[in-house]
Amino acid sequence: MTEETAGTDRAETAGAFDPEVRQRLEADAKEIISRYPQARSALLPLLHLVQSEEGYVSDRGVAFCAEQLDITKAEVTAVVTFYTMYKRRPTADYNVGVCTNTLCAVLGGDQIYTELKEHLGVGNDEPTPDGTVSVEHVECNAACDYAPVVMVNWEFFDNQTPDSARELVDNLRDGAAVRPTRGPDSLCTWRQASRILAGFSDGRAGEGPQAGEASLAGLRLARERGWSAPDPQETGVLEEGSE
Amino acid sequence: MTTLTPILSANWDRPESFTLADYRAEGGYESLRTALGMDPDELVDLVKTAGLRGRGGAGFPTGMKWGFLPKDNPKPRYLVVNADESEPGTCKDVPLMLANPHVLLEGVAITCYAIRSHQAFIYVRGEVLHVIRRLRQAVAEAYEAGLFGTNILGSGFDLEVVVHAGAGAYICGEETALLDSLEGYRGQPRLKPPFPAVAGLYASPTVVNNVESISSVPSIVSGGADWFTAMGTEKSPGFGLFSLSGHVSRPGQYEAPLGVTLRELLDMAGGVREGHELKFWTPGGSSTPILTADHLDTPLDFEAIGAAGSMLGTRALQIFDDTTCVVRAVLRWIEFYAHESCGKCTPCREGNFWMVQVLERLEHGRGTEADLEKLLDICDNLLGRSFCALGDGATSPVTSSISYFRQEYIDHFEQGGCPFDPTKSTVWGESS
Numbered sequence: 227m228t229e230e231t232a233g234t235d236r237a238e239t240a241g242a243f244d245p246e247v248r249q250r251l252e253a254d255a256k257e258i259i260s261r262y263p264q265a266r267s268a269l270l271p272l273l274h275l276v277q278s279e280e281g282y283v284s285d286r287g288v289a290f291c292a293e294q295l296d297i298t299k300a301e302v303t304a305v306v307t308f309y310t311m312y313k314r315r316p317t318a319d320y321n322v323g324v325c326t327n328t329l330c331a332v333l334g335g336d337q338i339y340t341e342l343k344e345h346l347g348v349g350n351d352e353p354t355p356d357g358t359v360s361v362e363h364v365e366c367n368a369a370c371d372y373a374p375v376v377m378v379n380w381e382f383f384d385n386q387t388p389d390s391a392r393e394l395v396d397n398l399r400d401g402a403a404v405r406p407t408r409g410p411d412s413l414c415t416w417r418q419a420s421r422i423l424a425g426f427s428d429g430r431a432g433e434g435p436q437a438g439e440a441s442l443a444g445l446r447l448a449r450e451r452g453w454s455a456p457d458p459q460e461t462g463v464l465e466e467g468s469e
Numbered sequence: 470m471t472t473l474t475p476i477l478s479a480n481w482d483r484p485e486s487f488t489l490a491d492y493r494a495e496g497g498y499e500s501l502r503t504a505l506g507m508d509p510d511e512l513v514d515l516v517k518t519a520g521l522r523g524r525g526g527a528g529f530p531t532g533m534k535w536g537f538l539p540k541d542n543p544k545p546r547y548l549v550v551n552a553d554e555s556e557p558g559t560c561k562d563v564p565l566m567l568a569n570p571h572v573l574l575e576g577v578a579i580t581c582y583a584i585r586s587h588q589a590f591i592y593v594r595g596e597v598l599h600v601i602r603r604l605r606q607a608v609a610e611a612y613e614a615g616l617f618g619t620n621i622l623g624s625g626f627d628l629e630v631v632v633h634a635g636a637g638a639y640i641c642g643e644e645t646a647l648l649d650s651l652e653g654y655r656g657q658p659r660l661k662p663p664f665p666a667v668a669g670l671y672a673s674p675t676v677v678n679n680v681e682s683i684s685s686v687p688s689i690v691s692g693g694a695d696w697f698t699a700m701g702t703e704k705s706p707g708f709g710l711f712s713l714s715g716h717v718s719r720p721g722q723y724e725a726p727l728g729v730t731l732r733e734l735l736d737m738a739g740g741v742r743e744g745h746e747l748k749f750w751t752p753g754g755s756s757t758p759i760l761t762a763d764h765l766d767t768p769l770d771f772e773a774i775g776a777a778g779s780m781l782g783t784r785a786l787q788i789f790d791d792t793t794c795v796v797r798a799v800l801r802w803i804e805f806y807a808h809e810s811c812g813k814c815t816p817c818r819e820g821n822f823w824m825v826q827v828l829e830r831l832e833h834g835r836g837t838e839a840d841l842e843k844l845l846d847i848c849d850n851l852l853g854r855s856f857c858a859l860g861d862g863a864t865s866p867v868t869s870s871i872s873y874f875r876q877e878y879i880d881h882f883e884q885g886g887c888p889f890d891p892t893k894s895t896v897w898g899e900s901s
């Protein structure tokens with residue numbers, strides 16, 4: 227981020243939220259805070275909440291969180307800057323994260339990342355001029371058995387290739403439907419995703435598969451070969467008081 | 470021959486496996502009913518006798534951790550589930566929570582009853598949106614069915630459970646950093662002692678356990694300690710999810726007794742990618758020293774892998790074949806540690822930064838033999854001298870790769886560049 231754009235962002239968000247927005251956010255904040263024995267625990271979800279409003283954590287978002295928890299803006303900023311999921315400048319509707327940690331990188335993540343940036347003509351974590359898509363490299367996202375992995379708004383797009391990833395971002399830019407491999411039937415926007423992270427349901431937990439193919443590799447083999455865990459009856463322990 | 474033992478993964482092929490109805494159809498929450506009829510101390514003893522060791526990497530005995538809670542502390546007790554799965558290569562808790570969140574929740578309820586806690590938190594990394602949806606939905610179902618909340622199953626036991634989404638920081642997998650994060654601060658590790666059992670969340674007695682550890686508890690209650698110890702080895706009893714990834718024909722989750730070997734698992738997974746040979750692998754994520762084909766028959770348990778100079782860790786078996794440049798692999802891992810270092814202690818913050826500079830130079834053929842000594846020297850100043858295990862872990866790939874592949878480092882600067890073609894190691898590289 228250049229100094230110039232940083233200055234512009236600050237100017238745009240210098241004021242407080244509009245009264246209606248503020249009222250709505252305050253109701254949400256109250257609900258979030260009530261989940262915890264101590265209010266300060268609500269800071270991470272509150273930051274997800276203000277990010278869901280503006281797509282990033284603006285200065286007024288920081289001020290809002292500080293007020294809700296009765297802490298200083300500096301205390302909030304110290305937390306915002308620690309965590310990579312909080313953005314400090316306007317974001318795209320769809321954030322494409324390409325895993326470039328070692329395993330995904332070696333299996334092709336590096337190539338996917340390089341080709342996507344080139345294809346879109348953007349730098350790391352920089353939105354396209356129309357504001358629809360940005361690409362960033364992300365760390366291991368716990369899906370190594372589906373490498374190379376691409377995340378969009380933190381939904382899984384498993385077993386990607388440069389071609390499939392290019393098609394994915396083209397569809398996102400065209401507004402065509404895309405479907406995560408292990409996720410809901412369609413993608414929600416970055417702001418909607420942030421709201422789920424803040425702890426508000428979108429009612430879509432039941433969508434999508436229960437498991438992907440790789441997750442089932444061992445179970446399928448066990449079924450084929452008739453393997454199972456020992457029968458508790460045979461390990462002779464079911465009498466009361468196993469000692 | 471070792472065979473697979475699906476327990477936590479046994480219902481993953483049922484399309485509705487993540488719903489309460491489907492979990493209950495398979496006998497789910499019966500262990501909770503049994504547990505609520507037992508004395509809490511009896512449950513702690515059961516898990517101690519079973520010998521369950523923490524599945525999050527360190528392998529500390531779970532029952533012993535529970536037993537450390539002071540009896541005379543009047544403050545509330547907390548259970549915090551570490552669902553911040555982020556160790557490179559580790560990909561077991563995420564599919565577990567996606568397909569079978571209720572086994573975790575049943576384990577949470579039993580554990581809380583055993584340790585006399587009435588409030589649990591599940592700290593799940595934020596970058597897995599659908600897992601968070603499934604967890605929250607499962608918690609809501611459990612409340613609705615009277616499995617959480619007040620007077621659970623008529624037992625008089627009360628329990629509140631909150632799913633808390635993180636915000637992107639590997640260090641939050643370290644248990645005390647996780648607690649700071651859960652309290653609304655930067656996730657930086659705390660000085661120990663005091664350990665969380667004495668002063669954890671809100672300075673109250675707290676148990677922090679990994680997802681898979683807690684998920685193993687219901688089966689121990691229903692099967693018994695003898696059933697559990699019938700699997701695995703004497704000092705590493707029971708079963709675990711082994712996650713195969715990388716240059717292997719059928720990557721994925723393989724649930725097996727501890728002590729299974731990589732040779733056996735590779736055989737089940739169709740072997741190393743066709744036409745290639747195993748070059749190096751991690752037994753349990755990037756923080757565990759790499760091993761080679763010489764270790765194919767080493768039992769994957771805490772003791773044997775330790776004796777081989779590595780650590781069992783999270784059983785994240787990342788397989789790399791002969792097309793992979795080990796220097797490139799290590800460089801990328803150290804870039805990760807440098808990026809994720811919380812900055813609290815100097816050895817880790819500075820050490821990782823400088824190791825990236827040196828490794829970059831080496832990978833691009835501009836290094837010298839003195840650079841290898843420099844790397845080992847930095848590792849000496851990191852291992853055992855950093856504030857938490859992140860810094861220790863960062864030394865693993867460096868020291869182990871220099872020990873097994875010193876010549877490959879030398880080849881880089883002798884040839885003035887990386888001798889490997891990175892396209893060959895990609896999934897599509899072989900066909901192009």
